[in-house]
Amino acid sequence: MKNIYLFCLVSLYACQPGVSSKERNTPAQTDSLPVIPADTANQAPLPVTSAGEAIGISGDFNGDGVIDSAWRELVKRSSGPDEPDFFALKFNTTAIPGIDSIAGHFRIINEGDLNGDGLPEISLFQSPLHGTVHYMTTWTLTPAGWKSIAGPWLIPAAGEYQSDASLQNRIVLENDTVYFWQEDVNDDHFTLQKNVLPLEK
Template identity: 30%
Template sequence: MKKLLIISLLALAACKKESTTTDTLTDSISADTALAPAPMADTVAEDNSETVAPERTTANPEESVTGNFTGKELTAMGTLIHEGTDGDEDPSEYSITFNDPAITSLPGGCCGMILVNEGDLDGDGLDELGVAQAPLHGCVYDYMAYTYKNGKWKRYVDMFLIPTACEGISREDVQKLVFKEGNTVYFMQADLNDENFKKVKTKAK
């Protein structure tokens, strides 16, 4: 009986020693894991801090128009090339680009625009491109028409103003302002001194 008691005590002591060793090993692993640095990523995240202005081809249908401007069907598009701030110090910047990259772009000013196919105004069999440029402030658009000659855009109708009484205008409104009678091109010039902006038929230069 005495011998059995001694064997039991020895077995109990052995189990306690094994348990202590296991706890110490576990604590050591936990400590090593806590101190170990996080694994480094294999790739570096891309820097997207530089924003690129979106192309304006669908935001406003009136900023895109198709015509035979150069001898083949061509689409002109109002394109935002610089996104400005809300203040005057850094306005947006637009350009008129074309679906054929070989065609030189046209400057588009600070704001949105209305593009118009004016038809063949100069009798060369090609369409002219009309551009009504929205104002940065105020309610007056400016209008110009361009013709494509010898691989370059040239102004065909000198700039004139389109007052809108701050109510906006449409492509249909702009389309009515320039027309051809016989071999002469006219535009409807608004009288800025008239409270209703009466339009006067004026020969284009």
């Protein structure tokens, strides 16, 4: 039974659309409420959806001493039930590049500085087109733009809502080692296990 479940997880993941830098769409609609202006980014909460889920985060992502805001923006609606919506990761300053085309709904987590470069890394929690198995990737800002340094790894949510707080606690830095919490698919209760998260250079 567990082998069948593992096969299903891998199959679901294999069907997931990923991040594409080749597809570029002109932003036409925002995902939810308008983003906050740059001059109030450190004074007001980021916009949230009707479910109370933040669509953006704040932080000094490029190390210039100014608090920036980042958010998810819808750029292209799905053309059918088996095609994903496309979103972009946007920033309130042109000094920080965005990610132009991301297939499928995602949420953003400010992870803090995980790799010792002095800048906060971000994670994307991406929803499946069908099913309940989500996945996460972690990104760092380089001179060439955003680079994935960890993941993707699966999060078999089993239909349970993942709060912003629970996503924030998925990755932890302890004594210069980065860990992540992931469900044990060999356990019928999906008990969370703490594992080292290797970061790519």
